[in-house]
Amino acid sequence: DSDSDGIPDGWEYCYAIYGMDDPTTVNHWAANPLNPWDVDYDGDRDGWYDRTSFDIPARQGTWDDRVFTPSGVVVQNGVGDLPFTNFMEYDNQTRPDLNDSDEDSRTFITTVENGAVVSHVRDYNYSDGREVFKYGSNPSDNDSDGDMLPDWYEYKMGWNESNDNFSSYIDIRVVWIDVATGGSCTTDTNSCLPLSQDGSGGTLARPDTEFTWFTLDPADPDDANQDPDQDGNWDCSGAGCSYEAYTNFQEFYAITTSEYASPNAVRLSGLTHDGMPVSEGWQFRASILGLGQSNELVLNYLKLDKFGGPDNQYAYIVDDKDTNFLIVDPSDDVVLMAGNRTDAWDIYYAGSPDTPPVRNVGEHEYGWYLLDFDDDHLAEGSNPKNWDTDGDWMNDWFEVRDDEEDGVRGDSSPIRYDSRQTS
Numbered sequence: 001d002s003d004s005d006g007i008p009d010g011w012e013y014c015y016a017i018y019g020m021d022d023p024t025t026v027n028h029w030a031a032n033p034l035n036p037w038d039v040d041y042d043g044d045r046d047g048w049y050d051r052t053s054f055d056i057p058a059r060q061g062t063w064d065d066r067v068f069t070p071s072g073v074v075v076q077n078g079v080g081d082l083p084f085t086n087f088m089e090y091d092n093q094t095r096p097d098l099n100d101s102d103e104d105s106r107t108f109i110t111t112v113e114n115g116a117v118v119s120h121v122r123d124y125n126y127s128d129g130r131e132v133f134k135y136g137s138n139p140s141d142n143d144s145d146g147d148m149l150p151d152w153y154e155y156k157m158g159w160n161e162s163n164d165n166f167s168s169y170i171d172i173r174v175v176w177i178d179v180a181t182g183g184s185c186t187t188d189t190n191s192c193l194p195l196s197q198d199g200s201g202g203t204l205a206r207p208d209t210e211f212t213w214f215t216l217d218p219a220d221p222d223d224a225n226q227d228p229d230q231d232g233n234w235d236c237s238g239a240g241c242s243y244e245a246y247t248n249f250q251e252f253y254a255i256t257t258s259e260y261a262s263p264n265a266v267r268l269s270g271l272t273h274d275g276m277p278v279s280e281g282w283q284f285r286a287s288i289l290g291l292g293q294s295n296e297l298v299l300n301y302l303k304l305d306k307f308g309g310p311d312n313q314y315a316y317i318v319d320d321k322d323t324n325f326l327i328v329d330p331s332d333d334v335v336l337m338a339g340n341r342t343d344a345w346d347i348y349y350a351g352s353p354d355t356p357p358v359r360n361v362g363e364h365e366y367g368w369y370l371l372d373f374d375d376d377h378l379a380e381g382s383n384p385k386n387w388d389t390d391g392d393w394m395n396d397w398f399e400v401r402d403d404e405e406d407g408v409r410g411d412s413s414p415i416r417y418d419s420r421q422t423s
Contacts, residue, residue: 002033007090009033015086015096021045024083030096031086042083046099047129049081056164058136066146068136068219075133084129092132093140099127104142104152106374117345120369126155135159137218147224148263148281149216149252153380156373158216158223166217173212174230174387174395179204185234185241192234192241194387194395195325204325206393214385216248224249225262231387231395246397252381253288254302254414256401260284289378301409302379304365304372306340306356313410314339314356315371315379318391318417325393328421336391337367371415382414392417 002009012031020030020043029035030043057075061068075082086096094101105126111119128139135155138144142151158166176185176192182202185192194207214228227245233256234241249262260266266284273283286292290299297307306314317337322329335341342353348361357363359377371379371389382389382396389396396414403412412418 003036005036005039006087007031007039011090012038012086017043017097020097039087040083040085041096042085042129044095044097044099044128045083046127047082047084048133049083051079051082053077053079054164055134057133060132063138063141063144066138066141066144066221068138068144082129082133084127084132088132089128092128092138094128099124099129101128102138102140102142102151104150104155106150106152107156108369108373108375110369112369117343117369120345123156126152134164135218143281144218145221146263147221147249148266148284149218149224149249150281151218153252153373154216154218154223157384158214158218166220167213167215169211170214170385171209171211172214172229172385172387173210175208175210176230176234177207187240187242189236189241191236194231203323205323206325207387209387216384221263229385229387232397233395233401244397246395246400248384250400251384251396253285254379254381254396254400255288255404256397257404260288299409300378301403301413302381302415304337304339304368304377304379305359308356312416313413315365315413315415316340316390316417317367317370317415320391320393320417322393325420328419335366337365337370339365341366343368379415389414390417393420394418 001007012033015031017030019026022043022045024041025043030041032038056077059070060073060075061070089096105122105124107123109121109123110117126135131137131139137151144151154166160166160168174194176194177183177197178185178189179191179193179195179197182197196205196208212228215223215226217223225247227247232246233244235244246256250256259269267279271278271287273287278284278287289302290296293299301313303313304315315337316339319334319336321332321334340356342355342357343364343366344353345364346362347353348358348363357365373380387395399412399414403409
């Protein structure tokens with residue numbers, strides 16, 4: 001450490017880039033083993049530069065083996081830049097030449113006006129410095145808490161800018177009823193369905209919902225096992241009814257089998273990917289979807305687009321506007337997402353909007369952004385904030401379990417609308 005700045009010479013030599021855009025480095029080497037002042041440079045400008053007086057900084061501390069230990073250091077509220085300096089990069093094992101070392105700024109900000117996409121840009125808010133200062137996650141690990149839910153997904157689904165945390169109080173919790181009486185479903189009733197009923201013998205409508213806390217925090221592994229929207233299953237095959245959850249973890253992978261019911265269960269299952277035991281979420285996702293395998297089109301039950309011919313494994317979301325479960329009226333259906341059509345945004349073959357998108361020219365499925373947050377043509381599972389992701393009146397757990405039972409994934413799906421009259 002020739003300049004005694006606390007950073008080894010080799011690290012500074014490795015990242016000695018001249019003229020990076022930040023004012024601290026525009027006319028300097030971004031790192032220099034002979035310059036002690038470079039500890040305060042932020043060449044990749046990945047700190048927190050747009051703070052307001054209302055922002056509440058995250059707790060500060062260290063990560064070790066995916067466990068966070070508070071340090072007692074407090075970042076004060078207030079306006080003012082917080083550079084993520086070279087020393088901070090070194091201390092957090094991140095790179096000073098990349099503003100997103102763990103590659104979890106993968107989501108997009110999509111603006112829709114009158115049903116059409118008018119803007120679709122990558123969300124770079126989840127930079128290294130902001131992970132530390134604002135969000136409280138690990139900038140060198142894209143699954144900070146090890147819950148097999150990637151940080152970018154928990155950020156996209158969970159971050160509440162108004163509260164400066166990853167929790168929101170929203171109206172999503174399904175109220176299940178005993179159809180025979182119209183009353184609430186409990187362990188003492190004999191039949192439970194996610195519907196609502198206007199009095200005994202009244203119209204069967206979509207279920208009532210209640211407000212509840214929804215939390216997905218990349219620094220908290222416990223929220224993976226929560227089921228805030230209560231779209232699991234009431235099993236009434238015995239003397240009474242018992243509830244089986246469909247957790248946030250299960251929603252992301254669209255699975256209900258007990259063998260893979262939680263991150264710990266997956267790691268103990270003996271499942272392998274490319275000859276290695278599955279311990280990370282990306283391995284699990286690749287394994288169960290067959291990503292990169294010759295039979296991926298058969299195994300991948302979360303792909304969005306239709307691959308021509310008899311392929312029915314594509315996403316399709318509908319707002320059918322029906323008010324009675326027993327009466328299907330397709331005349332006023334509104335299609336929100338369709339994998340057999342191409343969205344007008346970035347369309348290349350403008351004369352063929354009613355055909356599936358062509359991936360290699362950058363086309364998207366119609367309404368893709370509702371399910372695909374990182375533009376990889378795969379749904380991020382079913383929606384943990386919606387008991388019925390595809391709008392077909394069947395709760396997500398039911399469609400996944402029905403799909404799993406015959407051993408062939410994709411013939412029933414929580415991301416593809418099916419008429420409830422289908423046998």
